[in-house]
Amino acid sequence: MRVPVSWLREYAALPAGVTARELAARLIAVGLEVETVDELGADITGPVVVGRVLAIEELTGFKKPIRYCRVDVGAANGSGDPQNIICGARNFSEGDLVVVALPGAVLPGGFAIGARKTYGRMSEGMICSATELSLWEDHEGIIVLPEGFAEPGTDAFEPLGLRDDVLDIAVTPDRGYALSVRGVAREAAAAYGVEFRDPADVALPAADAAGGYPASVADAAICSRYVLRGVTGFDPDAPTPLWMKRRLAMTGVRSVSLAVDVTNYVMMELGQPLHAWDRARVRGPIEVRAAHRGERLETLDHVKRTLDPDDILITDESGPINIAGVMGGLDTEIGLETTDVLIEAAHFDAAHIARSSRRHQLSSESSRRFERGVDSAVQLAAATRAVLLLEELGGAVVDEGVTHIDLGAARQPVALAERHAARVAGVDYPKGTSARRLREVGCEVAEADGGDTLLVTPPSWRPDLGDPNDLAEEVIRLEGYENIPSVPPRAPAGRGLTSGQRLRRAVGRGLAGAGFVEVLSYPFLGERDLDGLQLGAEDARRRTLRLANPLNDDEPLLRTTLLPGLLKALARNVGRGFGDVALFETGLVYLPREGAPERAPMLAVDRGPTGEELAAVEAAIPEQPRHVGAVLAGDREPAGWWGPGRPATWADAIEAAREVAHAAGAELVVRAARREPWHPGRCAALYVAGAEGAVLVGHAGELHPRTVAAFGLPARTAAMELVLDLVERAGVRAAAPEVSTYPVATRDVALVVDAAVPAGEVEAALREGAGELLESVRLFDVYTGEQVEEGRKSLAYALRFRAADRTLTAEEVAAARAAAVAAAAERTGAVLRG
Amino acid sequence: MSAPNNSFDPVEVTALHPDEVARMREEALAAIAAAGDLARLKEVRLAHAGDRSPLALANREIGALPPAARSEAGKRVGGARRDVSEALKRRQAELEEERDARVLVEEAVDVTLPWDRRHRGARHPLTTVAERMADIFVGMGFEVAEGPEVEAEWFNFDALNFLPDHPARTMQDTFFVESAAGGDSGLVLRTHTSPVQVRALLGRELPVYVVAPGRTFRTDELDATHSPVFHQLEGMVVDEGITMAHLRGAIDAFVSGMFGSGLRTRFRPSYFPFTEPSAEVDMECFVCRGASVGDPDAPCRTCGSEGWIEIGGCGVMNPRVLVAAGVDPERYSGWAFGLGVERTLMFAHGVRDMHDMVEGDVRFTSAFGMEI
């Protein structure tokens, strides 16, 4: 809401010296979010005066007709002689009053006015248009002031309102009343403790004034008050006065015609949306009712709209003429010849208007106000204010008759403990504070229980005040939030982070310590990403959730894997010149739940949910396991003066997975596997030990060349992805090992196996065969070549043996080594290399 | 007792002759003096002071002397060995000093050579700043609560007193999730971390003191100050006798923990459906502390010369939320706040553009290291 301070001052008797910035700070303190203070006209300086055009000389021979004018500017030019001014506009005549910027004036945009030669004549100033003075947008020509506006030579700043300050207020949804000068003036007056004059205080017609336009309301639930007032003999050519144009422009409303401008002006002033019909086009009695499904209406914007029972309709004998509160119909619109005007002021149901506006995607100044709740009692005053303005400015005659349908129920008082505001704020307000503050905002307050309870009836313009806490807020904000003390909360002893929360941090530190940089990708995917991963039609990762309103139509899906986000970030870094990249991410993926209901149930809010109800909601919410992924390309270790670098490989991806498992205290078992998007020969399935055997937790390895191509990655980019939740579950609390101080016995064995035998299996066999004397086993060489047969490889292991309680004898060590080799021979066909 | 050994062979003990001992001592001392480096001295030590050195061997012969001669011979040999040993020690010290002075200098390397054989990783600053924010409250005894990112509308809106047709609900710019059949699923990407309030109340024993850091989503296009995916830190307390003053205390503790002590905070009345009364929270600009206000010569980029920085929203929990979560509002009261993690990072570390936080450029993230 844009509120001109001059307009505000008409109704709030603010001290004269208060600046707009001070006012803004005060209003912010009481809860009106003043976003900016626009100092309009602050950049206009120098002599801008009223002038009278004495003579016009038409100059010809130029591209367009030009006028050379003699303009009386009184004594403003110092000499009292008429001023000679060149003007390109044609919408004025000799004798008209105009606005003249004399040499020395500076207009908006730093436009300095001087005396200069143009079109072969000396021009001593400029006759101004409204746009040039930033008054309002007008491309019709210069401003022609009404006769009697002011004497020539009069300074134009004051009478034109060239300078004004406008408060731009972001109105929160609970403060519908602040979408009006009236509402903001009331707050300003309360903030300064000064008098408020209500613009709705107009002379109302007698309560029994009947004979208005025939109308009826079908249902009080859609419209609680309905007022119609009419005028006749309105002059459709009557111009909108300058002050009204200026005020409307400052609030951001374009001037259309006097009749329309009056309805907008009253809306800005009182917050009550009005509608004006050409009465000659309305046929028969008006009825307010819900739309029938499938009814149609062509609205002012020339769109034929299909209606719905959420729409409130205004109808006459011909059918719908307005979508109430949202947009008027084309047929009954005010026109250039309209002389009889019917003004409607109604209180429509907020929820209906909200749904209607949303469904038709029509958000207007009117719907915005109805949605937030307008004053339920101001309609008669608003309609009256409008017809009086039409009478005053448009020569109309106001109808005697008034239509006033009042179906509103009286508001029930809210019982409020006198101490409630004090208890909520933690401030010991003196007794009587609540009643005083609530009366200030317009509530009626009665005391009960000897003053311990207040019976508070909120004013008609505050539909948001319904609960004791709503009332407490009014008291606390007016008493000043700055007066609330700061008291540290005293929480009971907490348990710190959960193991899962600690693990996430440990994983992050572990991977960062291993040289990976964390990214936080958006979780949005497109089909293209899944295709790029080479996922088959049946791949579970293609079962995604879809957004109804994605930001980007190419990415409507929610991720089921972290890899696309990581790969895109990797490609971005490579594209920016960083070829050696290692990235990781931890985050949720979203997996539709098998057998989930079509729609998550909506539960009651007037009580806590039952266990069954909660379970039903949870069953509709997708599974959202936490994954961790890592990708890497380029050199894992860079080349340097020490020698060549080492490229990142599939093995680094598996090692990253081990890093994660290590952080969780879980041991990873690696097996060869095939899975998209990995290279079929360079993909590892990763398992952890679970209560019921090995649990698959993810995959790692080199990416498939097709995936590399699809995402534009460096060749041999490697990746891993784990379900972190599963790894976490496999973690065991570390038990302290017994550290033996007896000497170690080291034995090396070289085993020859088929090239296809995984080293992991050989090692597992060695471990099992060696028994408990084995301290560690380490593969230190893999050899293929002349020394071994074709299709075979030699694996060299260092075995370390040690006992907890004695020095091992050579015989014991030899026996353990032999057992290890035997196990490897039996399980993998390994042969001890000679 | 055996008979005294009078029958020793004088030839065998020439080694103990004073001249011989003196010669051995001189030879040893000469060799020590001649040793030019520590390695040579080590050889000399072995040759002249080792177990098989002439003096050591001579020492062994002492036992072969008649008892009367032993003492003198012992003194003689012992003296010689002591002299050799001391000479060795001295020479060792000399040579070490010389090595220190010369050889180590010759061995000097260029220690400014880079050894960046390993890429250094980093955690995302939004992760670490959110951890730090949460840890301030964990230090006060709060626990960290969590909730899903794809959330039921009931949790995200209804239970938080966002009524179905209230403008506050449409103002949230919500991402809606389609049902399997392409219809209304009743699921959204959570627009704030506030649904965790309701989850914490349903899942925990009272009193509840929790914070909930997490990802949130709104349909804002990415620009310098907006991102459709962003992070909040929710805080909530529900206990007996809780007031807005405690809320203020918690916010103050956060500000001093995060930005330093002595910074003022300011509550401005505002509106959120799930709190009543509600407030926006500003903190005094920690860079200029308000000095830039009205001083065009010393503008402050951090606060835009406003003197205050908005850090989030908060309020007293609306009793309607307590009711929807099954908590008796007559007995319990509480408060909640939501702080922007991106904003906190932007202010605390001078991040100027949201793009930097979402693009995953390693240059940006690496600057923040492991902790923030």
Ligand SMILES: [Zn+2]
């Ligand atoms: Zn500052």
